[in-house]
Amino acid sequence: MAEFAVAHARGPASSVVLAPGSTPAAPRFAECGNRPRAVVYDIDETVLLNTGANYDSAVRGDPPFDSARWARWEQGGAAKVEAVPGVVAAIAAIRAAGLTVVFNSNRDRSAAVPTAAALASVGIAGAVPGETLYLKGDVAPGSAKDPRRAAIDARYCVIAMAGDNLGDFADAFNDRALTPSARRTLAQSPTLDALWGNGWFLIPNALYGAWEGAGVDDLFPVDKRWSPEP
Numbered sequence: 183m184a185e186f187a188v189a190h191a192r193g194p195a196s197s198v199v200l201a202p203g204s205t206p207a208a209p210r211f212a213e214c215g216n217r218p219r220a221v222v223y224d225i226d227e228t229v230l231l232n233t234g235a236n237y238d239s240a241v242r243g244d245p246p247f248d249s250a251r252w253a254r255w256e257q258g259g260a261a262k263v264e265a266v267p268g269v270v271a272a273i274a275a276i277r278a279a280g281l282t283v284v285f286n287s288n289r290d291r292s293a294a295v296p297t298a299a300a301l302a303s304v305g306i307a308g309a310v311p312g313e314t315l316y317l318k319g320d321v322a323p324g325s326a327k328d329p330r331r332a333a334i335d336a337r338y339c340v341i342a343m344a345g346d347n348l349g350d351f352a353d354a355f356n357d358r359a360l361t362p363s364a365r366r367t368l369a370q371s372p373t374l375d376a377l378w379g380n381g382w383f384l385i386p387n388a389l390y391g392a393w394e395g396a397g398v399d400d401l402f403p404v405d406k407r408w409s410p411e412p
């Protein structure tokens with residue numbers, strides 16, 4: 183990601199945000215022109231590992247997602263996150279090349295200040311709400327990221343995006359009418375082959391393999407364990 187972004191900091195480039203009206207099956211991308219260039223990162227499990235919240239879930243037997251509890255984590259967990267390995271150096275290198283780093287996250291806009299604090303706590307300072315930090319409720323209601331992507335891409339030319347969810351690249355992948363296998367097929371469209379690893383950077387979540395034998399004491403450093411106040 184960083185090498186790609188730095189290599190495209192100057193010279194001809196196109197946005198990697200789908201142009202309005204285009205689709206993953208028939209994508210179009212606008213030239214950068216004179217817009218300043220930016221790189222867009224998702225936050226959760228792309229830049230920040232939510233170690234404290236994952237600890238809280240693990241010790242309660244991994245219950246279904248609880249949005250109220252997650253909201254408390256967004257507000258109060260800034261000191262209990264960790265950086266995804268390599269991302270702090272990558273963002274520093276991207277910024278040093280003169281590019282702007284913008285975060286597009288589905289954390290709620292009411293948590294803008296603690297989200298910026300969580301980023302700063304791992305060494306990524308300078309996320310400014312409304313300028314370089316776009317959250318759920320900014321630009322448009324709801325968790326769709328396309329409206330925020332469009333707003334970011336109007337202000338900057340987005341030359342690279344990184345995320346751990348297909349919706350970090352285009353909301354079309356999150357169409358509820360699509361089955362998981364249809365989503366996978368769409369993401370593997372020949373029209374998109376040239377983008378993966380070359381403007382679109384998908385970070386896999388660890389779901390299986392040697393991770394399965396790990397327990398709470400293996401996975402959660404003592405200083406990153408979080409539970410909400412009673």
Ligand SMILES: [Mg+2]
Pocket residue numbers: 224225226227228345346347
């Ligand atoms: Mg994520």
